[in-house]
Amino acid sequence: MLEINQLKITLGSHVLAYQQHIESGNIVTLQGVSGVGKSSLLLCIAGFIKPTAGRILWQDTDLCALAIEQRPVAMLFQENNLFEHLSALKNACLGAEYRSTKHAEATVTEAAERLNIADQLHKLPTELSGGQRQRVGLLRTLLRPEPIILLDEPFAELDSQTRAVAAQWVADIAKQNNKTLLLVTHQEEDVKKLADVNWLLT
Known part of the structure; x- marks a missing residue:
């Protein structure tokens, strides 16, 4: 469980101010003005901002006491933060645990086919559109x-069909991988398709 306490x-x-308990494996959409x-x-x-009070607990471990690189968190920023000197394929392989380079590339390529960008993986980020990035x-x-x-x-630059x-x-x-996922969105279609819980911040 991910516990956001006071x-x-x-x-x-x-x-x-935030207060929420999120069950492991749930997808939570975050909305608000x-x-x-x-x-x-x-x-x-993720550890990039320090709280002034309260705790963030993951399986009873206080994440606020951990350095950024120690936290069990992967984050996609609005800017995507791709490495411009690496191909899309090499960017997508970063940080994941694969048996070999061949296994990594095969796994990424299979997923990229689902997202309709497998034919773009050889390109540098500067050669990609915003939606492809x-x-x-x-x-x-x-x-x-x-x-x-x-x-x-994460879908801000995608057309409606690609977004779906x-x-x-x-x-x-x-x-499939029992991820606990928090997703910021302004779109009701994302809430309907993804959310186990919709958290409206006010």
């Missing part, structure tokens, strides 16, 4: 071994 984040003069603290919560869970970021994040997945508006395909793939991978 968590507070202070940004300037603004204090954001701009500035309510959706992205800040993900950044705090976003899907490479999804591959890299979801195929990693960490049990907690944080996605900040990507959302279904995310749901399938998360459920």
Whole structure:
């Protein structure tokens, strides 16, 4: 279980407060108006923002006491954060645990076929569209071994048809691998397709 207990984040003069218990393996969509603290919560869970009060517990371990690299978390930022000097394939393989390079490339390619970008994997990120970059970021994040997945508006640059395909793939991978997933979205279609729980921040 992921427990967010009396968590507070202070940004300037603004204090954001959170309280939620999330069952392991659940997909939680986060909604709310701009500035309510959706992205800040993900950044705090990942360790990029320090809370001013409260705790974040994962299986009874306080994540706030762990360094970023020690946390069982994989996060996809809005900017995708791909390495520009590496191919899409090599970007997607980063961080995951594979038996060999051949196994890694085969696994990524199979997933990329589901997302309709297998024919783009040889390209550098600068040669990809925004939507293609976003899907490479999804591959890299979801195929990693960490049990907690944080996605900040992961479908924002996708058209409606591609968005539906990507959302279904995310749901399938998360459920197959018992990932606990938090996803920021403004789209009701994402909530309907993905959410076990919809958390509306106010």
